[in-house]
Amino acid sequence: MTISDERINYLDHASTTPMHPDVLEKMLPYFTEKFGNPSSLYSLAGEARYGLDEARETTASVLGTRAGEIVFTGGGSESNNLAIKGSAGLRDSGHIITTVIEHHAVIHPVEQLEKLGFDATCVGVDSSGRVDPQEVADAIRGDTFLVSVMLVNNEVGTIQDIAEIGRLARSASEKVGGNILVHTDAVQGAGKLSLNVDELGVDLMSLSGHKIYGPKGVGALYVRRGVELDPLIAGGGQERQRRSGTENVASIVGFAEALRLAESERADSRERMHALSTTLIEGVAERIPRSSFNGSNTDRVPEISNFSFEGVEGEPVLLGLDFKGIAASSGSACSSASLEPSHVLIAMGVDPALAVGSVRISLGRDTTEADISDVLQSLHEVLEQLGTFPSAK
Ligand SMILES: Cc1ncc(COP(=O)(O)O)c(C=O)c1O
Incomplete structure (x- = not known):
């Protein structure tokens, strides 16, 4: 069985995100028929140049500025x-x-x-x-x-x-x-x-x-x-x-389309993300003994939540979650391979022993209530297996 045969509960959107199908569709012609170098003079190049110009206009408009x-x-x-x-x-x-x-x-x-x-x-x-x-x-x-x-x-x-x-x-x-x-x-x-x-x-x-x-x-x-x-x-x-x-035209076109879509969906996704985040944070507090939430309750994007679990390091928790088909992360992706506590958590005054046991759960556009229930249940099971709260229910 390959990874793609089963649905992964992907909760690592702050690390990277899957490509939106509309983005891919918009990019594809720039790999094939619109392959010209945007700096050339003939009409084939004009198509690539047009794609680049349009991407610049789109990006500028999301930022409220000029191309x-x-x-x-x-x-x-x-x-x-x-x-x-x-x-x-x-x-x-x-x-x-x-x-x-x-x-x-x-x-x-x-x-x-x-x-x-x-x-x-x-x-x-x-x-x-x-x-x-x-x-x-x-x-x-x-x-x-x-x-x-x-x-x-x-x-x-x-x-x-x-x-x-x-x-x-x-x-x-x-x-x-x-x-x-x-x-x-x-x-x-x-x-x-x-x-x-x-x-x-x-x-x-x-x-x-x-x-x-x-x-x-x-x-x-x-x-x-x-x-x-x-x-x-x-x-x-x-x-x-x-x-x-030479400009990476296909990727630039994809970037601008992704930004345009992200901006157009932004307002509508707010409430849903807040609701999912609340369920997650309250669920961890209620169901996971010896856990703590790292971050701000008020000045925080609901997509990113960070927790510490006493008595464990982040890595075995992540491996346990991975075994259950859940992708999450400890700190940032580039530091998740090291056992150094996160410089961010240390700067926030989190005890280094707790900082090494931190897990970041980051939600995305396809995350559902069922995915949150799944991670809460799985976290409980993994931490119990790791012996962090043997007497807990
Ligand atoms: C806050 C922040 N800045 C910069 C980067 C680096 O971006 P890229 O992976 O596109 O180089 C990241 C990626 O993790 C990030 O989270």
């Missing part, structure tokens, strides 16, 4: 790297402010810049994973050129008040004669929150295709008009000199 401000990239990690290293690349030194709970695709480029002599301040979070906007403003210096704070955390789902962070940081920067750019990694916010760049007050915003039922290896960086970036990839000058290389 010229969208740079297509090879995914969320590249978008973050372009925002951070691209803004640093135009100067010799300076200061960046970010937070302790960012994805490694922000933390590691910032660390690379520190090795080159740049300074960085990592602002902490409270026990729910929230950044205090005033703390960001207090860290501003005259040479601060970038503030990078994620919109939604990938491990616990906490939402940051990006608009307020940007507002306070800009006013603090003006007071010391500085000039900052505000970047947000909105990879986990797409399809869940508004991505209107003016409402968020951001200059740079990272997005990724595969978190929104689009293809992997494609994303976008919003770059506010007038913002200069040093490109990571130099060459033929595509994407208005900001990202060279």
Whole structure:
């Protein structure tokens, strides 16, 4: 029997999502009859160019901005790297402010810049994973050129008040004669929150295709008009000199369609996601002894919930769930192979012994009440088998 013979209860949508059938359908012609290079002059290339232009318009319209401000990239990690290293690349030194709970695709480029002599301040979070906007403003210096704070955390789902962070940081920067750019990694916010760049007050915003039922290896960086970036990839000058290389037209078309669909379904899915999340969180609290919920009850996207279970590590729990046909994750996918406790949970003050026993359950558009009942039942069975609450019912 192959994996596809049985339905997997897939509860790892923050890690990646299955491709929406409409997205795939929209992409297919660009692999076959519309295969032209969008930079060529003949009419075959025009079709590819038209697809690319349309994808840029669609993306811009979801973000409430203009097509010229969208740079297509090879995914969320590249978008973050372009925002951070691209803004640093135009100067010799300076200061960046970010937070302790960012994805490694922000933390590691910032660390690379520190090795080159740049300074960085990592602002902490409270026990729910929230950044205090005033703390960001207090860290501003005259040479601060970038503030990078994620919109939604990938491990616990906490939402940051990006608009307020940007507002306070800009006013603090003006007071010391500085000039900052505000970047947000909105990879986990797409399809869940508004991505209107003016409402968020951001200059740079990272997005990724595969978190929104689009293809992997494609994303976008919003770059506010007038913002200069040093490109990571130099060459033929595509994407208005900001990202060279022949455009991945099929994936870009798929990305834009996925974003359009995610945005169009966003409002309608809210209530359903909240109801499922409530059932899950209340179910764990009621049925799983020695469990705790990590995150915010109020400022959180309902799709992502994180729990700790006393006396176990996350890995055997995940393997036990996998055996029962349930896919979940411990922390972020890239750290789920390591036994290091999650840097996000540690930053939130979770006891390291509990942090290694954390499990992230992330819901998606096909998740049902039955899937939630299934994971609650299975979690109980797995934890009981692991001997964490031998006397429990
Ligand atoms: C918050 C966040 N930022 C960036 C990324 C990286 O995106 P990609 O996998 O498209 O490079 C991820 C993926 O897990 C993420 O969750």
